[in-house]
Amino acid sequence: MNPTNPYRNTGLIFSLYLPVISSCLILSLGIFDGKQANADEIKKVIQSNNYSLNLKSATKEKVRIAILDFDFSSVSNPNLLSVLQGGSKGVSDMLVNRLVKNGNFVVLERSQIEAILREQNLGDSGRVDAGTAAQIGRILGVEAVIIGSVTQFDIQQRRSGGGFLGFGASSSDTDAYVKLNIRVVNTTTSEILFVAEGNGNDSQSDTQVSVLGFGGGASTSNEGRLLTKATEKAIDQVITELNNKSTDLASLPKTLPSVDAAVADATGNTVILNKGKSDGYRVGMKISIERVTKQVKDPTTGKVIRNITQKLGMIELVEVDATSSVGKIITGGKFKVGDIAKPTQ
Incomplete structure (x- = not known):
């Protein structure tokens, strides 16, 4: 808390106690589909109404x-x-x-x-x-x-x-x-x-x-x-x-990472990338998942100078550490290990 501005963190405090307030309201009603509310049912209601606490989003990301x-x-x-x-x-x-x-x-x-x-x-x-x-x-x-x-x-x-x-x-x-x-x-x-x-x-x-x-x-x-x-x-x-x-x-506008990532794992609706915070990846970033369909090589050196890709879909990052990121699929699918992940927004 900031002693010079006691109201500065009011929004954060309210967000921290919102799940508790919601639980109290449900308990006070005492009704959940005609039955006495219990802890598991209350938890389901809170989650289904997007009251889950996200401490990462409550803290401003470092520049x-x-x-x-x-x-x-x-x-x-x-x-x-x-x-x-x-x-x-x-x-x-x-x-x-x-x-x-x-x-x-x-x-x-x-x-x-x-x-x-x-x-x-x-x-x-x-x-x-x-x-x-x-x-x-x-x-x-x-x-x-x-x-x-x-x-x-x-x-x-x-x-x-x-x-x-x-x-x-x-x-x-x-x-x-x-x-x-x-x-x-x-x-x-x-x-x-x-x-x-x-x-x-x-x-x-x-x-x-x-x-x-x-x-x-x-x-x-x-x-x-x-x-x-x-x-x-x-x-x-x-x-x-x-x-x-x-x-x-x-509060400066976030820049997109200059380094593409690669899909390290794709299971169900979850995709793990091999890049994280150290390369500028952050929670909430939208990532385009693409597959290389053709490689263009320099005729004199034989080195790959361009990859031709096909867009497969889009993910949104929900968890990021120093060296990896976890995303949830928002469009497309059938991603494979090795597919290219390009930050878009």
Whole structure:
């Protein structure tokens, strides 16, 4: 419940208690076809009147996003990137890992993004703009793409102190500064939905004392650690902004998966596919089931370049996990293992 808006979840609470209310009404009547109502009969009535509770539909589906590698063209000292694990890809990797742990979004794996970039020759010309990002996102089957820039990635050092008659003390301060910004792009319209900025810094102080030329104290330098911590702080600020917008992002029009599935099992009215949430399949999606009737091959290489298919019918997905989907037949039938399943809406 949201303490600032006690009525926000009224609809959800009502849907949760609707089966109970229905049962109470039936019990109060005490009549079911002239007999005393019992638990099995009440259950049948509730199911027949579509009062079955569906918790999946009560929860908004998470938005699917892809995160492209950050741009470092504005950084004053690119050599510092070598101290960050992963180099220039380290920042985007850190953002991906944090968002996955956060759990508010479905984040596409880097391997899928890199495969599309290689296949389509996208992003090789340099900085990716909103139009190119949207094109990449549509191919990947995500609703939003995050493109970002690191505008500051610096180490600054300050030294102070002095000595007198062989006695002295000196101190050094090392500061790491990281600033980054992101743009979230709607893959349907190529519109930049919003921007967010993150700033992070981390510091280390060392002191040395010398007596008659002999010194003691600490003097260390760990630029990689400082820059990593500063980057994590900047990313945390960006994630806070993303979380604040997660509800708005979840309402974006859903894109169709770019990968066709195959029928893994067809028994009665139930069809199981070999693709699931990781490929963009979701509950309620309509899938066209088709059978390959002819394969067209490249005459020079012998590779299949096109499948000619015959439409057999349509299913609607009712259950989806990470790697598979379950659908119910709404038209057609006689599906077989290996038939192609193409998302249509």
